[in-house]
Amino acid sequence: MTLQLDAPQSPQSPQSPQSPPSVSATGRKPVSGRRVLLRRLTALVTVAGLLAWAADRAVPSGGELVNRGGLALLDDLAATALRPSLDPGFLGVVLEATATTLALALLGTAGALVIGLVGGLVLSDVAWSGALPWPVRAGRLVLRGALVAVRSVHELVWALFFVSVLGLDPLVAVLALALPFGAQSAQVFGETFDSAPDAPLRALRAAGAKRCSALAYALLPGTAPLLLSYSFYRFECALRSAVVLGVAGVGGLGFELTVSLQSRNWGEVWTLVAVLLALAGVVELWSNRVRSDVAVVTCADWSVGQERSRDGGRSPRGLSRSTRWSLALAVPAIGAAWWWAGLSPVGLASARTQDLAGRLLSDLWPPALPEGGLRVLTGAALDTVAMAVLAMTVAVVITLLVGPWAGRPRADRRGPAAWGRWAVWWPARLLLLVLRSIPPTVWAVVALLGLFPGVLPGALALGLYTGGILGRLVAEAWETMDLAPRESLRNAGVPRAISAVVSMGPPSANHLVTYTLYRFEICVRDTAIVGVVGAAGLGRLLSERLAAFDFPVVTGILLVSLLISFATEVLGRRLRRALRA
Numbered sequence: 001m002t003l004q005l006d007a008p009q010s011p012q013s014p015q016s017p018q019s020p021p022s023v024s025a026t027g028r029k030p031v032s033g034r035r036v037l038l039r040r041l042t043a044l045v046t047v048a049g050l051l052a053w054a055a056d057r058a059v060p061s062g063g064e065l066v067n068r069g070g071l072a073l074l075d076d077l078a079a080t081a082l083r084p085s086l087d088p089g090f091l092g093v094v095l096e097a098t099a100t101t102l103a104l105a106l107l108g109t110a111g112a113l114v115i116g117l118v119g120g121l122v123l124s125d126v127a128w129s130g131a132l133p134w135p136v137r138a139g140r141l142v143l144r145g146a147l148v149a150v151r152s153v154h155e156l157v158w159a160l161f162f163v164s165v166l167g168l169d170p171l172v173a174v175l176a177l178a179l180p181f182g183a184q185s186a187q188v189f190g191e192t193f194d195s196a197p198d199a200p201l202r203a204l205r206a207a208g209a210k211r212c213s214a215l216a217y218a219l220l221p222g223t224a225p226l227l228l229s230y231s232f233y234r235f236e237c238a239l240r241s242a243v244v245l246g247v248a249g250v251g252g253l254g255f256e257l258t259v260s261l262q263s264r265n266w267g268e269v270w271t272l273v274a275v276l277l278a279l280a281g282v283v284e285l286w287s288n289r290v291r292s293d294v295a296v297v298t299c300a301d302w303s304v305g306q307e308r309s310r311d312g313g314r315s316p317r318g319l320s321r322s323t324r325w326s327l328a329l330a331v332p333a334i335g336a337a338w339w340w341a342g343l344s345p346v347g348l349a350s351a352r353t354q355d356l357a358g359r360l361l362s363d364l365w366p367p368a369l370p371e372g373g374l375r376v377l378t379g380a381a382l383d384t385v386a387m388a389v390l391a392m393t394v395a396v397v398i399t400l401l402v403g404p405w406a407g408r409p410r411a412d413r414r415g416p417a418a419w420g421r422w423a424v425w426w427p428a429r430l431l432l433l434v435l436r437s438i439p440p441t442v443w444a445v446v447a448l449l450g451l452f453p454g455v456l457p458g459a460l461a462l463g464l465y466t467g468g469i470l471g472r473l474v475a476e477a478w479e480t481m482d483l484a485p486r487e488s489l490r491n492a493g494v495p496r497a498i499s500a501v502v503s504m505g506p507p508s509a510n511h512l513v514t515y516t517l518y519r520f521e522i523c524v525r526d527t528a529i530v531g532v533v534g535a536a537g538l539g540r541l542l543s544e545r546l547a548a549f550d551f552p553v554v555t556g557i558l559l560v561s562l563l564i565s566f567a568t569e570v571l572g573r574r575l576r577r578a579l580r581a
């Protein structure tokens with residue numbers, strides 16, 4: 001699917017000077033070219049000013065940035081890249097950690113999908129067609145606000161909270177993944193239900209069918225391919241997050257990687273990184289195949305709430321054997337993951353858990369300011385925004401340098417040029433996979449070896465990680481662009497370079513801007529991750545207060561973080577909507 005960011009305006013009939021201004025198909029008055037140019041210049045000046053402010057905050061005058069003592073450690077890390085640890089005992093530990101990571105990701109995804117399905121049905125306007133009684137309207141409003149609050153808190157922060165109540169129990173990782181991912185899934189599922197044709201549902205309801213029966217027979221079957229597609233995409237995300245949760249001590253590859261980094265056992269670090277890359281690559285290839293079969297929807301489509309047509313520009317295919325086996329083995333795999341992780345929800349109902357949870361909730365309220373008052377909290381919030389701005393700058397640079405080569409070559413190309421294109425495509429894809437598969441906490445630890453703590457190492461770590469994700473999203477969008485306008489210009493005699501720039505430049509730029517705005521919202525939320533390992537911002541302040549059990553201040557920090565995330569999300573959606581218009 002090509003995102004319709006440059007859809008042409010519907011033709012307007014000529015109007016006399018006395019006629020009112022014409023209205024475009026989007027319901028807006030036409031905008032003059034001068035106003036469009038003024039808006040773009042204003043946007044460029046604003047972005048440039050924001051970048052200058054963020055750079056000034058990250059690089060204080062007179063401050064030393066490079067940690068010369070840590071450069072030797074970076075040299076040792078690079079020198080052992082070709083000498084990973086192959087000790088049989090350690091490889092056994094790695095194998096167990098890999099199984100644990102897969103089990104936690106699978107169980108977290110299953111919990112998130114249950115929450116998402118129930119929440120999506122409650123939030124869907126199609127599912128609740130007709131006049132709603134006020135208790136239902138009030139309940140939906142409360143649920144919508146609760147889901148926004150839940151998904152605004154990073155899963156690592158949820159894990160740290162649950163550890164204080166449940167201890168180092170595998171249930172911590174499952175709940176930390178299920179809650180925020182379930183809140184996000186509920187939003188996506190609700191929008192998917194609302195975009196489906198509602199005529200069959202209304203017909204069943206008019207014939208006297210109960211609401212649950214009508215939903216089961218009319219709404220769910222039609223949306224099942226898209227729901228399945230999103231489920232496998234969500235599993236990809238859960239796998240990366242399960243590795244991040246290792247910082248909280250819940251086990252898996254992330255925990256082993258953190259221990260090896262802290263002990264400076266570089267051979268073990270490289271072994272774990274290699275296993276992590278192999279696991280991420282296999283899961284992504286498998287997920288891409290399944291998603292392509294069931295709904296032909298890419299990660300780029302899901303990221304900004306776009307749906308691809310059933311054929312996606314290709315001939316529809318039936319479910320492959322691998323997809324059918326994946327669906328058939330889903331439930332047994334969840335059972336095996338439950339057994340391997342040793343999951344036991346009985347602890348949730350124990351008197352000790354209820355007592356600790358009650359104490360935690362009472363300690364969290366009312367909120368309080370940290371030592372230093374509003375000045376310290378405001379400074380941490382500004383550091384968070386500056387870190388996110390610089391991280392997205394790094395990610396955009398990576399995308400511009402690698403993204404054009406990471407798009408899958410067209411199948412209709414032949415000859416030496418096609419072979420050369422494939423030869424470049426593989427390294428570009430591999431680089432993006434490496435960047436997004438290594439957790440941002442690990443990137444932050446490596447950055448802190450060469451740089452002193454502050455905004456800059458956190459921005460660099462998040463930028464590398466986000467660059468791998470943004471590059472993939474943009475490359476997927478560029479892969480599906482329509483080449484007909486470019487070929488038309490070439491057939492008309494326009495040189496190849498000019499025809500490519502004129503026909504593909506504007507939509508490519510819109511793809512990049514759209515996904516950059518989307519990832520910026522996520523990046524603001526992800527600053528909590530690098531803060532836990534020593535970078536600046538609200539994340540660092542939060543980890544310090546959590547370690548000191550200063551829960552009233554933790555609540556104050558979370559409220560400020562929620563406010564920043566909410567403002568960023570609202571602004572990003574408005575800007576993306578304006579681009580689509």
